[in-house]
Amino acid sequence: MNAHPALTARQHPVVQVSNLVRSFGQGSNVLDGLDLTIRSGEFVALLGRSGSGKSTLLRTLAGLDEAPAGTVTVPAERAVVFQEPRLIPWKRVWANVALGLRTADARERAAAALTEVGLNHRLDAWPLTLSGGEAQRAALARALVREPKLLLLDEPFAALDALTRLKTQGLVASLWRAHRPAVLLVTHDVDEALLLADRVLILDQGRIGFDLHVNLERPRRHGQPAFSSLRSRLLRELGVEEENPDEPVEELRAPARSRAPAASATRENHAVWAASTDALARS
């Protein structure tokens, strides 16, 4: 299921998951014997119904979930960007980006990453003075500065307004082209998956139930015949009725701000989460 013909042997696996099982104590397993390989430099999008276990899988790869049953191999150099930026409000933007860097040139490295996301002019700003889009770009810079081999993105555009979302998607595409980390993007948005990814996976009943190779030239556009045909295919697999093939669909998206923080914030700092959410609400 994981080895697409277009992926050559040059691309070695950076993520290898075998027979991953995760349950939360009640009912059936959320992840139930899941196998997954992601290769170096590959951009993979993960779709699936709400509650299908996408974030659980991402958090497992990030090392934020308990040790699961099964085998999980991931690179040490990995970084995560969540739906909310999770910047620390009492540290300046550059210091948020440099968090954990132990080198004497930490500020310079943070500045370089912030330049890449177009935020070099906000180096010394406080996080709460950033707009929602700027804060999310700072979160991307914080991930980038670690030169990750694996970038884990958990609905990073979901809380942004439509225009900012498009711009930030474009930014992620160009950062990926420049640095070529392997990416796992969790999303509810079929169009977003097809605009960005080499492969689109659907998580269903605890496993990768569908694995689509996206053989489209970049940059991609809605409305290209090949785009529309892959989109219809994904929607069929997801069991979603297609009303207008040229309109972006987001039927699977949960309202961004109404999501309960429980699943994503259990083991993180609640104060940081709350502060980030406030910043988003004010933007």
Ligand SMILES: Nc1ncnc2c1ncn2[C@@H]1O[C@H](COP(=O)(O)OP(=O)(O)OP(=O)(O)O)[C@@H](O)[C@H]1O
């Ligand atoms: N810490 C937890 N404790 C108990 N149950 C949990 C926990 N984390 C996740 N779950 C449950 O596991 C299932 C999968 O959750 P998960 O957040 O991974 O799904 P998802 O596909 O990312 O959903 P969504 O698309 O709505 O974000 C859900 O039923 C959820 O309630």
